[in-house]
Amino acid sequence: MSDPSEFEPVFHPRSVAIIGASNDATKFGGRTYSSLKARRFQGGLYAVNPSVTEVDGDRAYARVQDIQGPVDMAIVVVAAPHVVQTVADCAEKGVRAVQILTAGFRESGSAEGARWEDEIARIARRSGMRIVGPNCFGIYSPRSALTVLPGPDFPSEAGPVGLLAQSGGLVSFLVRRAIGLGIRFSKAVSYGNACDLNECDYLSCFGADAQTRMVGAYIEGVRDGRRLFEVARRTSLRKPIFIWKGGLTALGSRAVASHTASLGGSRRIWEGFLRQTGAIPVVGIDEMIDLMVGFLHLPDFRGRRISVVSGGGAITVAASDEVDGAGLSMPEFSKQTEKTLRALLPPSGNSVRNPLDTGPPIFLLPTVQPILEAVAASDRIDAVIVQHEVGSHSPDFVERAAQVIPSVHEASGKPFLVTMPAPTTSSDAMGVEMARRRYREWYLARGIPVFDTLHRAVRVLEAIIRYNEFLARRASRSRV
Amino acid sequence: MSDPSEFEPVFHPRSVAIIGASNDATKFGGRTYSSLKARRFQGGLYAVNPSVTEVDGDRAYARVQDIQGPVDMAIVVVAAPHVVQTVADCAEKGVRAVQILTAGFRESGSAEGARWEDEIARIARRSGMRIVGPNCFGIYSPRSALTVLPGPDFPSEAGPVGLLAQSGGLVSFLVRRAIGLGIRFSKAVSYGNACDLNECDYLSCFGADAQTRMVGAYIEGVRDGRRLFEVARRTSLRKPIFIWKGGLTALGSRAVASHTASLGGSRRIWEGFLRQTGAIPVVGIDEMIDLMVGFLHLPDFRGRRISVVSGGGAITVAASDEVDGAGLSMPEFSKQTEKTLRALLPPSGNSVRNPLDTGPPIFLLPTVQPILEAVAASDRIDAVIVQHEVGSHSPDFVERAAQVIPSVHEASGKPFLVTMPAPTTSSDAMGVEMARRRYREWYLARGIPVFDTLHRAVRVLEAIIRYNEFLARRASRSRV
Numbered sequence: 001m002s003d004p005s006e007f008e009p010v011f012h013p014r015s016v017a018i019i020g021a022s023n024d025a026t027k028f029g030g031r032t033y034s035s036l037k038a039r040r041f042q043g044g045l046y047a048v049n050p051s052v053t054e055v056d057g058d059r060a061y062a063r064v065q066d067i068q069g070p071v072d073m074a075i076v077v078v079a080a081p082h083v084v085q086t087v088a089d090c091a092e093k094g095v096r097a098v099q100i101l102t103a104g105f106r107e108s109g110s111a112e113g114a115r116w117e118d119e120i121a122r123i124a125r126r127s128g129m130r131i132v133g134p135n136c137f138g139i140y141s142p143r144s145a146l147t148v149l150p151g152p153d154f155p156s157e158a159g160p161v162g163l164l165a166q167s168g169g170l171v172s173f174l175v176r177r178a179i180g181l182g183i184r185f186s187k188a189v190s191y192g193n194a195c196d197l198n199e200c201d202y203l204s205c206f207g208a209d210a211q212t213r214m215v216g217a218y219i220e221g222v223r224d225g226r227r228l229f230e231v232a233r234r235t236s237l238r239k240p241i242f243i244w245k246g247g248l249t250a251l252g253s254r255a256v257a258s259h260t261a262s263l264g265g266s267r268r269i270w271e272g273f274l275r276q277t278g279a280i281p282v283v284g285i286d287e288m289i290d291l292m293v294g295f296l297h298l299p300d301f302r303g304r305r306i307s308v309v310s311g312g313g314a315i316t317v318a319a320s321d322e323v324d325g326a327g328l329s330m331p332e333f334s335k336q337t338e339k340t341l342r343a344l345l346p347p348s349g350n351s352v353r354n355p356l357d358t359g360p361p362i363f364l365l366p367t368v369q370p371i372l373e374a375v376a377a378s379d380r381i382d383a384v385i386v387q388h389e390v391g392s393h394s395p396d397f398v399e400r401a402a403q404v405i406p407s408v409h410e411a412s413g414k415p416f417l418v419t420m421p422a423p424t425t426s427s428d429a430m431g432v433e434m435a436r437r438r439y440r441e442w443y444l445a446r447g448i449p450v451f452d453t454l455h456r457a458v459r460v461l462e463a464i465i466r467y468n469e470f471l472a473r474r475a476s477r478s479r480v
Numbered sequence: 481m482s483d484p485s486e487f488e489p490v491f492h493p494r495s496v497a498i499i500g501a502s503n504d505a506t507k508f509g510g511r512t513y514s515s516l517k518a519r520r521f522q523g524g525l526y527a528v529n530p531s532v533t534e535v536d537g538d539r540a541y542a543r544v545q546d547i548q549g550p551v552d553m554a555i556v557v558v559a560a561p562h563v564v565q566t567v568a569d570c571a572e573k574g575v576r577a578v579q580i581l582t583a584g585f586r587e588s589g590s591a592e593g594a595r596w597e598d599e600i601a602r603i604a605r606r607s608g609m610r611i612v613g614p615n616c617f618g619i620y621s622p623r624s625a626l627t628v629l630p631g632p633d634f635p636s637e638a639g640p641v642g643l644l645a646q647s648g649g650l651v652s653f654l655v656r657r658a659i660g661l662g663i664r665f666s667k668a669v670s671y672g673n674a675c676d677l678n679e680c681d682y683l684s685c686f687g688a689d690a691q692t693r694m695v696g697a698y699i700e701g702v703r704d705g706r707r708l709f710e711v712a713r714r715t716s717l718r719k720p721i722f723i724w725k726g727g728l729t730a731l732g733s734r735a736v737a738s739h740t741a742s743l744g745g746s747r748r749i750w751e752g753f754l755r756q757t758g759a760i761p762v763v764g765i766d767e768m769i770d771l772m773v774g775f776l777h778l779p780d781f782r783g784r785r786i787s788v789v790s791g792g793g794a795i796t797v798a799a800s801d802e803v804d805g806a807g808l809s810m811p812e813f814s815k816q817t818e819k820t821l822r823a824l825l826p827p828s829g830n831s832v833r834n835p836l837d838t839g840p841p842i843f844l845l846p847t848v849q850p851i852l853e854a855v856a857a858s859d860r861i862d863a864v865i866v867q868h869e870v871g872s873h874s875p876d877f878v879e880r881a882a883q884v885i886p887s888v889h890e891a892s893g894k895p896f897l898v899t900m901p902a903p904t905t906s907s908d909a910m911g912v913e914m915a916r917r918r919y920r921e922w923y924l925a926r927g928i929p930v931f932d933t934l935h936r937a938v939r940v941l942e943a944i945i946r947y948n949e950f951l952a953r954r955a956s957r958s959r960v
Binding site: 080102103104107108113135150165166167169170173176177178179180181218220246247248249250251252253254255256284285286311312314315316317318319320321323324325329330347348349350351353355359360389391421422423424425426427428429430433434437438440441453455 | 584649659698728835909910
């Protein structure tokens with residue numbers, strides 16, 4: 001499956017039937033139906049449930065076959081023993097894609113569950129109908145008003161990120177957390193046991209999808225390593241893919257079997273796999289979201305010469321250790337730049353070498369702008385990272401920085417990154433955290449990526465540079 | 481210096497003179513004076529400044545020698561060219577300890593600054609007066625109402641953590657961030673260029689201090705490696721010390737020179753140093769604070785057999801990978817425990833193996849307590865980590881967990897840890913973040929450490945176990 005139009009019924013169905021729709025909001029079937037209705041799904045939306053006549057005031061059909069018009073997609077939430085028959089009904093109706101949220105198949109460890117799952121896959125193969133799941137939270141597709149079960153409130157606007165994960169919890173957690181970082185999704189899928197469509201299909205679909213500019217993937221088990229290798233290699237040439245492989249330890253592999261009935265794998269094989277495909281390895285949700293923020297704002301970044309500007313010596317030391325550890329460089333400024341900076345700072349309590357320690361922010365208000373202009377103007381520097389703390393003790397400086405950084409970024413054309421560690425943890429200090437989030441949103445809206453720590457900012461730059469070097473190597477090879 | 485009483489005037493002066501006290505709140509001298517006054521410093525507090533007659537309505541002395549009673553400590557904020565004379569005045573007055581906040585000494589790179597610094601050290605040696613700094617934010621000592629320059633609002637209650645750092649920014653950032661995690665300090669010192677008292681002295685002082693149960697140290701340069709080794713080794717046997725060494729890369733080492741005129745050092749030497757002393761290596765503020773939280777609540781933890789309980793398969797896979805990576809184990813439950821758990825959970829969508837995947841929290845309300853009791857009762861398990869998300873979609877479950885976890889912890893006597901990743905980043909979702917912080921405070925107040933991620937929880941357990949194994953090895957060696 002590589003023609004994106006084949007995925008139309010999966011991500012952009014024109015009509016959806018919820019099989020197992022219910023009036024009980026604590027049940028999957030109640031949640032799913034009310035959620036899709038509230039999101040104003042544009043096509044036909046049908047409730048199927050033989051034990052009631054109405055769901056949420058709408059007619060309930062006894063069987064999917066009773067629906068008059070075409071049904072592109074069915075979302076199945078009936079109990080596991082009824083799923084095979086339901087899927088057979090869907091095939092008879094001519095449904096084109098089925099999301100099976102119900103669990104209790106191969107991952108349960110029971111022979112019966114495994115048999116049901118095989119039967120479902122067989123019906124799919126015979127009919128050409130495609131299956132998402134079973135044992136998943138399904139699909140979030142903002143352009144088509146589909147959302148995962150725990151995401152009734154997910155953004156209705158779409159964005160450039162594709163996300164695929166076996167785990168439904170991961171999809172819903174990641175999408176929700178990414179909201180405040182300006183990340184929006186073209187489509188996201190939680191695909192559970194992957195009895196039909198699997199990681200290769202989704203990756204291939206996202207690779208071909210013009211609305212997806214980068215792909216995040218959380219993969220527990222791989223069904224066809226050779227095919228995944230080919231798909232990943234092809235996709236990497238078109239857009240960056242971030243892969244988090246769960247279950248690479250002995251214990252993790254055991255947990256994978258209980259979760260999605262998949263096979264874990266060996267770390268060594270995976271590392272080789274990733275290196276050869278150009279896919280970017282990540283571990284954890286934070287790292288994956290950081291990469292999304294980075295590639296959103298600096299997709300073409302390739303320089304390695306960084307300047308770090310901050311008010312505080314320990315930060316500049318830590319920044320230097322981080323930059324060095326990531327294989328980036330922090331060139332010394334020219335004598336002329338140092339002289340310009342020297343004239344803009346108090347005589348002591350700071351350092352005009354790179355990293356630039358501006359000293360306590362209280363002294364800095366009038367000179368923030370010329371200082372950043374001087375750094376950005378240096379032809380020895382490819383990108384500027386400004387670290388500042390949003391705290392209660394220097395609000396004027398933070399506000400001034402927020403005015404100046406975007407304007408210097410725009411005037412100089414040079415990438416700026418901001419790092420703003422959370423300065424408080426107490427429930428009494430919510431104002432500080434709100435201010436930090438607002439400033440972050442302010443910067444992000446102006447093309448300036450923001451990270452919690454220098455460590456994370458530097459790791460993202462490193463990954464972007466590596467990816468662009470990979471593309472360049474491939475391009476030069478294909479020219480030969 | 482190893483007798484803690486020698487440090488009395490440094491951390492617990494009975495009288496303090498601010499030399500350079502000012503009426504201008506934007507200046508160091510204005511901030512320092514008003515801050516100490518507001519904190520109700522109990523002993524004599526004197527303003528010294530020859531150009532004014534009053535500071536903040538109090539008499540200003542022209543010279544420190546003009547003060548009638550004894551002066552235990554002087555805080556010096558005059559401009560760098562005047563510091564040598566001021567220090568000489570202090571020696572003449574019989575001041576016992578001097579904090580020099582002023583910068584512009586060896587770290588500035590000027591020959592003059594280095595000369596001044598040497599002269600200050602010479603006066604200290606001749607007079608027996610001890611110097612903190614120069615180029616620092618000084619001392620936070622809650623029992624004696626002293627605080628660092630950017631910490632006018634620091635907690636007045638004391639706690640069991642000692643903190644030493646060359647960087648003043650680091651001390652103030654770390655103390656402030658730790659507040660909401662229930663961490664309080666016996667004393668903290670930012671010691672800048674360390675022209676007299678240095679890391680060995682402070683570590684030795686904290687080691688002997690009965691009110692300090694653990695020590696965090698951020699060290700840029702080491703003056704006397706041999707002595708630091710001996711002090712660290714001795715101190716490690718009495719309490720855990722967490723050392724973050726800045727400047728271990730070539731770039732970091734260069735930054736260290738600009739910041740506190742210190743020498744960086746080699747990573748290999750440091751790693752050997754730490755291994756032999758039993759000190760715990762850390763990188764970054766997050767890691768250091770995590771260790772403080774861990775050692776506060778689980779100082780004696782030594783088991784390696786962990787159970788992770790969460791509602792979500794990807795989390796259990798990630799947990800397994802983390803536990804394995806940290807050299808901990810996750811034993812399978814006994815058949816009996818699995819049977820008990822099986823009876824408490826819905827038939828599918830979960831896993832009763834360790835890690836325990838309880839499935840979506842909506843199903844779980846009535847059985848949270850017996851589930852956690854069954855896990856805690858297992859004699860195969862030394863500690864239980866519960867991961868749950870404080871989000872808007874399962875408030876009842878989160879509230880129920882908050883009631884149950886502390887009570888099962890207390891009844892079973894088994895350590896519990898909670899991990900609560902931040903589910904939102906948006907400034908529109910402050911309510912969720914506030915709830916998260918309140919639950920965190922709730923757990924911490926009940927002896928249950930909380931971490932943002934499983935990765936961090938597991939790393940802390942690993943460090944605590946290693947430290948206690950180190951103590952046991954030393955004890956068995958000394959018995960031989």
